[in-house]
Amino acid sequence: MKKILKISVISLALSAFAFSPASAHSNMQNGQMMGMMGGGCSMMNMMDQDNMVQDSIQSGGMQGGMKPSGMVQGSAMGPARMNSMTEGRLAFLKSELQIKEAQEGVWKEYSDAVRNGMAGMQDMRTQMTRTMQDGNAIARMDARISGMQAMLDAMKSVKPVTDKLYAALNDEQKKVADRLIGMNCGAM
Numbered sequence: 001m002k003k004i005l006k007i008s009v010i011s012l013a014l015s016a017f018a019f020s021p022a023s024a025h026s027n028m029q030n031g032q033m034m035g036m037m038g039g040g041c042s043m044m045n046m047m048d049q050d051n052m053v054q055d056s057i058q059s060g061g062m063q064g065g066m067k068p069s070g071m072v073q074g075s076a077m078g079p080a081r082m083n084s085m086t087e088g089r090l091a092f093l094k095s096e097l098q099i100k101e102a103q104e105g106v107w108k109e110y111s112d113a114v115r116n117g118m119a120g121m122q123d124m125r126t127q128m129t130r131t132m133q134d135g136n137a138i139a140r141m142d143a144r145i146s147g148m149q150a151m152l153d154a155m156k157s158v159k160p161v162t163d164k165l166y167a168a169l170n171d172e173q174k175k176v177a178d179r180l181i182g183m184n185c186g187a188m
Contacts, residue, residue: 086118097173110165117154124150
């Protein structure tokens with residue numbers, strides 16, 4: 001019972017912190033944002049939460065307001081929230097980079113590639129969540145491999161347009177890009 005309580009408290013605290021406006025603002029200043037490419041490898045973190053909660057389920061735990069995904073009911077990163085965070089992050093990045101009119105074309109290519117990559121990641125996360133809840137050990141391992149491959153594919157799809165965007169930036173913009181793009185494990 002103590003283990004379940006501890007897991008519940010930790011999950012609640014992490015969820016509250018991750019989705020608080022202060023956290024989002026603070027993380028954006030550091031070039032990171034939870035749930036974004038480049039913002040702490042959220043898919044990997046979610047898989048770790050799934051593992052922790054799966055251990056609890058298998059040992060007789062999981063009661064109350066927790067979901068098997070390791071998140072408190074209602075706090076999961078759904079497609080609408082992911083899209084909103086992606087758009088917010090892109091707006092922040094565009095503003096910080098001070099994209100000029102002549103750079104709009106390459107910026108559009110970059111932002112479209114990021115959106116497409118994030119859509120693919122969201123689809124993969126949905127599939128993984130289902131498999132992590134219902135699948136056997138082999139299916140869960142396959143889901144993790146697929147998730148990692150999806151992350152790699154998303155980064156590979158964004159890399160060429162990131163190169164193109166970076167080449168179009170002036171020296172001051174490049175300093176900002178060096179600080180904000182590609183932090184942690186992501187491309188955005």
